[in-house]
Amino acid sequence: MIDFQKITRETDLYNLHTHTQYCDGHAPMEEFVTEAIAMGFTHLGFTPHSPVSVESPCNMTREQVPEYFDEINRLRSVYGDRINLYTSMEIDYLSVGDGPADEYFCQLPLDYRIGSVHFIPAIDNPSEMVDIDGKFPAFKARMTKHFDCDIVYVVKTFFSQMMAMVEGGGFDIVGHMDKIGFNASQYLNGIDEEPWYDKLVIDLFENIMDHHLVIEINTKAWLQRNRFYPNLKYFGMLKRFNAPVVVNSDAHYPTLLNSGRMEALKLLNVL
Numbered sequence: 594m595i596d597f598q599k600i601t602r603e604t605d606l607y608n609l610h611t612h613t614q615y616c617d618g619h620a621p622m623e624e625f626v627t628e629a630i631a632m633g634f635t636h637l638g639f640t641p642h643s644p645v646s647v648e649s650p651c652n653m654t655r656e657q658v659p660e661y662f663d664e665i666n667r668l669r670s671v672y673g674d675r676i677n678l679y680t681s682m683e684i685d686y687l688s689v690g691d692g693p694a695d696e697y698f699c700q701l702p703l704d705y706r707i708g709s710v711h712f713i714p715a716i717d718n719p720s721e722m723v724d725i726d727g728k729f730p731a732f733k734a735r736m737t738k739h740f741d742c743d744i745v746y747v748v749k750t751f752f753s754q755m756m757a758m759v760e761g762g763g764f765d766i767v768g769h770m771d772k773i774g775f776n777a778s779q780y781l782n783g784i785d786e787e788p789w790y791d792k793l794v795i796d797l798f799e800n801i802m803d804h805h806l807v808i809e810i811n812t813k814a815w816l817q818r819n820r821f822y823p824n825l826k827y828f829g830m831l832k833r834f835n836a837p838v839v840v841n842s843d844a845h846y847p848t849l850l851n852s853g854r855m856e857a858l859k860l861l862n863v864l
């Protein structure tokens with residue numbers, strides 16, 4: 594496993610959450626590597642969306658995994674003297690027995706693992722997993738189709754899935770821990786300011802700390818939506834409890850590798 598504290602102590606120019614042609618990223622891995630080197634990055638981790646048991650056009654397939662490993666080995670042989678490249682995955686948690694702790698993921702030779710929740714069960718059919726991570730218009734349509742317009746159910750279920758993922762283990766970094774906050778607050782303005790919502794985030798934070806996991810500050814939406822995951826209002830808590838954090842851009846385009854990262858680092862330091 595890589596030493597996150599060493600990387601974050603040594604440099605601000607790292608990104609450990611990157612999507613490429615192996616999932617829903619918009620450029621080949623090599624373009625991310627050359628762009629990262631041009632930007633002065635010294636550490637770059639690739640995190641394709643993991644193979645999943647549900648239909649998902651955004652996730653890589655198990656058949657693609659060997660090719661992914663071959664490509665990173667090739668890139669290491671070409672660029673390894675200029676940048677540290679890491680093999681990882683953003684592994685979806687779906688349910689107990691279907692997530693990062695699964696034997697399949699544990700046996701893969703990954704340098705580290707991100708655990709994330711992008712799917713939650715439909716309100717009237719626990720076996721039907723629904724994507725809650727997409728753009729707001731798609732989210733809104735799914736609220737009607739799969740969740741009986743019950744936004745409280747969606748928020749509470751997102752956080753209970755996150756809690757179960759943390760309990761289950763099998764990963765190192767908690768991906769975008771309160772990601773539901775954006776879509777939920779678009780659907781019902783102010784829901785993420787409610788005390789019960791806050792408590793869900795704080796309980797999750799405490800559980801993450803108890804399990805000695807690294808928390809990601811995800812900066813992908815900062816420029817467009819003015820929002821970090823976790824939300825800026827929780828940065829003080831991260832500092833107060835000395836939580837181990839990494840600041841990731843969750844880049845899907847090479848030019849966005851550093852998007853929002855410097856802003857997050859600055860805000861983290863002044864608090």
Ligand SMILES: [Zn+2]
Binds near residue numbers: 683709768769
């Ligand atoms: Zn994600």
Ligand SMILES: [Zn+2]
Binds near residue numbers: 610612843
């Ligand atoms: Zn991602």
